Amino acid sequence: MYLAKVYVTLKPTVNDPQGLTIRGGLHSLGFNAVKSVRAGKYMEIKLEADSKGEAEDLVRDMCRKLLANPIIENFRFDLEEIEG
Secondary structure, eight states, rough: OEEEEEEEEEEESSSSSSHHHHHHHHHHHTTTTTOOOEEEEEEEEEEESSSHHHHHHHHHHIIIIISSSSTTTOOOOOOOOOOO
């Protein structure tokens, strides 16, 4: 069994209104050192696969088909073998 830790972030050229709102909130709390915030998504997915390569292919396919919008988002993931 494998655990995939998936990170989805907006591409650098895409506006991030959620990040701007978070930055504004941090500033209102006195955290004026914050210059920018980019918001994203984090997911943990447990899956069964016969090999690490197969697990990587499955997670990459999940990201491309559902978890990330390839037009405005990038994704990356870490994969580790775990006990089921």
